Amino acid sequence: MGEEANTITHNTIYIDGQPVTFEAGQTIMDAAFSAGVYIPHLCHRPGLTPHGSCKLCVVDIGSRGVSFHNSDRRVQTKFSVDIDGRSVSACTTPAVAGQQISNNTPALNEVRKTITQMLFIEGNHICPSCEKSGDCTLQAMAYHLGMLDGHFPQFFPRREVDASHPTVMLDRDRCILCELCVRASREVDGKNVFAIAGRGITAHLIVNSSSGKLVDSDLETNDMAAHICPVGAILIKEHGYEVPIGRRTFDLHQVGEIGLEKVILANGHGKYATPDDETRHARFPVPNPLPQAGEGANESLREFHVNVRHTDE
Amino acid sequence: MEQNATSPSNQGHPSNLRRVAIDPISRVEGHGRITLLLDDENHIHEARFHIVEFRGFEKFIQGRPYWEVPFLVQRLCGICPVSHQLAAAKAVDQLVGVERLTPTAEKLRRLLHFGQTLQSHALHFFHLSSPDLLFGFGSNPAQRNIVGVLDKYPELALKGVKLRKYGQQVIAAIAGKRIHGTATVPGGMNKILSIAERDALLVDIKDILAWSQDALALNEQIHTANPEHRDFATIRSNFLSMVGSGGELEIYHGGLRARSASGATIFDQFDYRGYQQIIREEVRPWSYMKFPFLIELGKEQGWYRVGPLARVNNCNFISTPLAEAARKRFREFGQGGFVHDTLAYHWARMIEALHCAEAIYMLLHDDEITGTDLVADLGEKRREGIGVIEAPRGTLFHHYQIDEEGLITKANLIVSTTGNNQAMNESVRSVANEYLDGHEITEGLLNHLEVAVRAYDPCLSCATHALGKMPLQVELLDADGALLDRLTKGSNGMIERTL
Numbered sequence: 001m002g003e004e005a006n007t008i009t010h011n012t013i014y015i016d017g018q019p020v021t022f023e024a025g026q027t028i029m030d031a032a033f034s035a036g037v038y039i040p041h042l043c044h045r046p047g048l049t050p051h052g053s054c055k056l057c058v059v060d061i062g063s064r065g066v067s068f069h070n071s072d073r074r075v076q077t078k079f080s081v082d083i084d085g086r087s088v089s090a091c092t093t094p095a096v097a098g099q100q101i102s103n104n105t106p107a108l109n110e111v112r113k114t115i116t117q118m119l120f121i122e123g124n125h126i127c128p129s130c131e132k133s134g135d136c137t138l139q140a141m142a143y144h145l146g147m148l149d150g151h152f153p154q155f156f157p158r159r160e161v162d163a164s165h166p167t168v169m170l171d172r173d174r175c176i177l178c179e180l181c182v183r184a185s186r187e188v189d190g191k192n193v194f195a196i197a198g199r200g201i202t203a204h205l206i207v208n209s210s211s212g213k214l215v216d217s218d219l220e221t222n223d224m225a226a227h228i229c230p231v232g233a234i235l236i237k238e239h240g241y242e243v244p245i246g247r248r249t250f251d252l253h254q255v256g257e258i259g260l261e262k263v264i265l266a267n268g269h270g271k272y273a274t275p276d277d278e279t280r281h282a283r284f285p286v287p288n289p290l291p292q293a294g295e296g297a298n299e300s301l302r303e304f305h306v307n308v309r310h311t312d313e
Numbered sequence: 314m315e316q317n318a319t320s321p322s323n324q325g326h327p328s329n330l331r332r333v334a335i336d337p338i339s340r341v342e343g344h345g346r347i348t349l350l351l352d353d354e355n356h357i358h359e360a361r362f363h364i365v366e367f368r369g370f371e372k373f374i375q376g377r378p379y380w381e382v383p384f385l386v387q388r389l390c391g392i393c394p395v396s397h398q399l400a401a402a403k404a405v406d407q408l409v410g411v412e413r414l415t416p417t418a419e420k421l422r423r424l425l426h427f428g429q430t431l432q433s434h435a436l437h438f439f440h441l442s443s444p445d446l447l448f449g450f451g452s453n454p455a456q457r458n459i460v461g462v463l464d465k466y467p468e469l470a471l472k473g474v475k476l477r478k479y480g481q482q483v484i485a486a487i488a489g490k491r492i493h494g495t496a497t498v499p500g501g502m503n504k505i506l507s508i509a510e511r512d513a514l515l516v517d518i519k520d521i522l523a524w525s526q527d528a529l530a531l532n533e534q535i536h537t538a539n540p541e542h543r544d545f546a547t548i549r550s551n552f553l554s555m556v557g558s559g560g561e562l563e564i565y566h567g568g569l570r571a572r573s574a575s576g577a578t579i580f581d582q583f584d585y586r587g588y589q590q591i592i593r594e595e596v597r598p599w600s601y602m603k604f605p606f607l608i609e610l611g612k613e614q615g616w617y618r619v620g621p622l623a624r625v626n627n628c629n630f631i632s633t634p635l636a637e638a639a640r641k642r643f644r645e646f647g648q649g650g651f652v653h654d655t656l657a658y659h660w661a662r663m664i665e666a667l668h669c670a671e672a673i674y675m676l677l678h679d680d681e682i683t684g685t686d687l688v689a690d691l692g693e694k695r696r697e698g699i700g701v702i703e704a705p706r707g708t709l710f711h712h713y714q715i716d717e718e719g720l721i722t723k724a725n726l727i728v729s730t731t732g733n734n735q736a737m738n739e740s741v742r743s744v745a746n747e748y749l750d751g752h753e754i755t756e757g758l759l760n761h762l763e764v765a766v767r768a769y770d771p772c773l774s775c776a777t778h779a780l781g782k783m784p785l786q787v788e789l790l791d792a793d794g795a796l797l798d799r800l801t802k803g804s805n806g807m808i809e810r811t812l
Contacts, residue, residue: 128493129385161376163718169378237719238409240380241497244504245489 013099015039015059022095029057029091032103038256039103040112040144042119042137042230043178044091045261048187051179052092054119056112056141059090060102113145121150122201123157124173125231131240132232134248135267138176140255162207164215167237168226175205175233185225193219205233227265243267347762348599349745357749360742361599362734362766371724379408379698379715382724383497386711389728392436394493395429395484396704399565400711402497403700407586408715410692411500417684418501423565424676425487425496426702430564431525431669432480433705434621434662438528439473442659445764446535451757469531472524476666479521483673486510501688508683518674522635525670529639529663536660537646546655546740546765549574550616551607552623553732555703558582560629562636562668564703570627571607571617576651579609585701588710594727604734605727616735619707620769621661626651631664633671639664655740658768706769707732733769740765 012019013028015037022031027050032039043054062085090103102108119125119138127133159172177196182205185193193214197206209216219226226234245251249267253260352358374385383401387394399422406414414422444457447466455461463470481491486506488494496502536542556570557563560581568582569591580591594603595612606615617623626647631637643664646652652661676682700711707729714723744765748758 128388129381131381131384161720163378163720169719237378238380238499240378241384241495242503245494247504 011097013095013097013101015101015103016105017100020095026095027091028059028088028093028095028099028101031095032090033258036258037103038258039090040109040141040256041091042141042176043180045180045183045228048180048183050089050091051183052089054176054178055089055115057090058087058108058111058115059093060085060087060105060108061093062100062102109145113147114151116142116145116147117149117151119176120147121152121154123155123175124159126173130174130232131235132174134245134250135243135264136232136250137230137255137264140250143250144255159204162214163237164213165217165219165237166215167221168214168219169235169237170205170207170214171233171235172205173233174231176231177203177205178230180228180230181205181225181234184228185219185223189223189225191218191223191225193217193223193225224265230264347741349742349749355751357742357745360738360745362737362741371726374721374724376720378719379405379713379721380499380719382713382721384493384495386726387493389726391492393429393433393704393706393729395425395488395496396702396709397711398488398495398497399426400700400702400704400709401713402499403566403702404698404711404713405497405499405700407698407700408695408713409499410694411689412692414501414689415684415686416681417505418687418689419565420676420679420682421487421502421506421687422497424506424673424682425484426565427669427672427676428480428483428487430480430705431521431666431673432477432484434666434669435473435476435480435528437705438532438659438662438666439470439477442764442767443469443473445760445767446532446656446659450760450764454760469527472527475517476521476524476528479517480669483514486514498688500691503687505685505687506683511677511683514673515677518670518677522667522670522674525663525667526635529660529667532660532663533639533642536654536657542656543654545761546744546768547653548655548736548739548743549653550618550736550739551579551610552627552651553607553617553619553708554624554627555585555701555708556582556628557632562624562628562631562640562665564624564665566702569701569708572627572651574651574653579607585710586699588699588701588712588727592710592727594731600734602731602734603727605731606735617732618736619729619732620658620705621665622652622655622658623707624703625661625664631668633668633675635671636664636668639667655765655768704729706730730769737766737769740768 011023012021013031014020015028015032015035018035018037020031020035020037022034026034029039029041029044029050030046033046039057039059041054041057043051044057090101116138120142125138127136127139130136133139157173159175161172162170179194179196182194182196185191192208195206195208196203198204206212207214207217207219209218221236226236229235249264253263257263348361349357350359350361370386370389374382377385383398383405386401387398389397402422406412413419439462440459443462444459447462448457456465459470462473484494485491487502487504488496489504496504551571551573553569553571555563555567557567560570569585569588570581570583571579571591573579583591591608592605593608594605596603604612604616606612607617608615625631625640625643628640631640643652643657643660646657696716697714698712702709708727709729710725710727712723712725713721716722741762744761745758748755748761
């Protein structure tokens with residue numbers, strides 16, 4: 001940290017004027033989480049390496065002139081430092097003492113809504129028949145931001161469905177390229193099943209196997225990567241619509257609840273068991289336990305899993 | 314557009330026929346378009362009721378996973394989505410090897426479908442058809458709508474609105490939403506009916522029973538007191554419907570029964586999974602809607618009618634007492650034979666609505682309805698499933714094939730309206746023959762054609778009937794295709810001669 005930072009305010013940032021303390025190394029998103037302040041996001045999940053791809057967590061930093069110089073341009077890009085009037089991703093930007101951060105403002109929420117609209121029109125998101133409806137974070141985000149239509153013309157892209165795996169299905173129509181599955185597979189499952197290939201508008205989710213099909217990959221039902229998808233792109237096969245309307249995640253929760261990620265993951269897995277309502281799945285197939293952290297998983301995520309399991313019980 | 318059709322009634326040379334085209338100006342949801350072909354004698358040679366919407370569900374569900382299908386295909390309709398969900402769910406049960414549901418699951422599905430049928434029938438009669446029947450077919454369109462009924466007969470209209478609302482409450486209690494909810498899972502249901510939910514439905518059920526009887530009495534009275542209703546759009550036809558194992562009226566699960574116009578049995582208790590052995594669909598170039606026929610009777614004679622009139626005519630009895638008494642009166646009206654009156658669809662529909670109310674009453678008093686055993690053990694998976702149900706408008710077929718990955722490879726849907734396709738053409742021809750006068754298309758003709766179509770199926774006419782604002786264009790062409798007359802009715806109800 002630059003010395004100037006310490007001279008201004010020790011380990012405090014200001015989100016919409018509210019002082020928020022942070023620990024060294026935390027991002028703005030981390031600090032906000034700890035303080036119970038919601039910054040909208042889709043690709044972020046505590047415990048996984050921040051990715052900064054969905055851009056919904058965009059915040060404006062109008063600082064007190066704190067600056068931080070780094071000659072390495074790549075580092076600077078990844079951990080962009082507060083510069084006056086700059087819009088940054090909260091999940092990848094380190095908290096720096098004294099930052100004045102605009103988050104929940106009409107202007108930013110309008111930008112977020114536009115981003116969400118673009119996510120919708122870029123894929124094939126048919127909520128009316130999607131089994132993720134009511135459990136989908138993208139859909140919940142659209143409601144949260146007051147999105148009433150797609151605004152832009154639909155792309156109607158042609159995308160592949162991969163149902164080759166015996167228990168997991170990949171429907172790329174609904175993929176928003178958040179890379180949560182990529183990171184979960186790499187960092188938790190220790191497998192590298194998924195990756196994004198192509199650039200720009202041709203970017204798409206690929207599977208690491210000789211055939212490119214899920215069936216030939218290392219993916220297993222209990223992998224976190226099979227359950228972490230915030231939309232309906234990766235689903236457990238032959239289960240759907242088992243949670244009655246009124247008991248789905250976003251029938252019971254607001255997307256802005258802090259700590260909801262744990263509930264979402266458990267509910268995603270909660271075709272078998274759910275912390276929301278322990279009776280609602282009693283009739284359906286026997287619960288599968290949530291995955292244990294794999295080789296190379298980081299410690300905090302292992303803890304996260306333990307918490308989820310605990311909630312289940 | 315007009316080509317040689319394979320219709321049996323199109324034996325004359327089209328070049329010698331005049332064409333009267335009734336085209337909607339705008340593509341309103343569920344609109345129909347009618348073409349009347351005249352011969353040199355100015356008689357209606359053929360009536361073509363065109364379905365110009367292309368839905369494409371059979372095609373675009375290919376490649377989708379089978380467990381998604383009930384919820385995808387229910388979007389076919391906003392009035393009877395439950396019927397589509399249940400027909401698809403019955404097919405999915407076969408895919409996952411379930412022959413028999415748990416008693417609670419089956420009763421919940423039945424309750425759901427009784428709620429569906431009650432609300433749809435109430436909507437059909439009160440909201441869509443009662444204006445025609447109460448005010449007269451040719452009455453002022455500004456009054457001939459549900460608002461007009463509310464104004465003139467507030468008590469009656471309110472009962473209709475509440476009947477529909479109750480049916481929707483039943484649906485919402487089971488499927489989570491009044492329209493497009495989710496209730497079924499492979500081999501069962503996703504939610505119990507709680508005791509509180511059941512008790513909430515019990516509160517109004519006695520009123521519902523009473524109002525269903527009132528609605529039936531009104532329809533019975535209208536039909537029996539108006540001799541002209543007997544003949545209006547009336548045609549003699551075969552009837553197809555599902556019946557229970559004892560031959561009783563059955564709208565959820567049973568065997569297929571077809572009877573000829575005179576009442577002779579063509580087949581009975583036929584397992585619907587073999588429907589392709591008895592029913593084939595003919596494609597005609599001028600309509601997106603296929604023409605099904607009974608194979609045994611062939612294309613020309615094999616067309617049939619489905620829906621309330623077919624079901625009430627076809628069944629031996631109705632399992633609930635009030636509806637059965639009404640069926641007997643209906644039967645007496647037919648003097649022992651089938652009632653073929655097209656407008657008697659409404660009467661039969663209200664007999665069924667009463668049956669639904671009675672059946673809901675009984676199911677709500679059945680302890681198993683609040684049971685918790687909702688899903689049967691799944692058996693050996695199969696690659697093909699066929700689900701059939703009696704939807705409010707008639708027999709509904711859902712047929713799916715899947716690949717080894719669980720994705721749909723082939724789908725065939727014979728929806729209820731399709732079952733009545735040829736019948737609607739015949740009824741339209743009958744009405745046009747009677748009401749087309751010379752070379753002039755009158756508003757009266759349009760109104761009468763609408764009434765005929767509406768007896769069968771509100772899905773095609775509900776949007777166009779909305780508050781009497783059916784956008785419509787009528788053209789009269791001579792044998793050489795020259796325009797003789799054109800009448801345009803805008804969506805504001807204004808009529809213009811735009812020759």
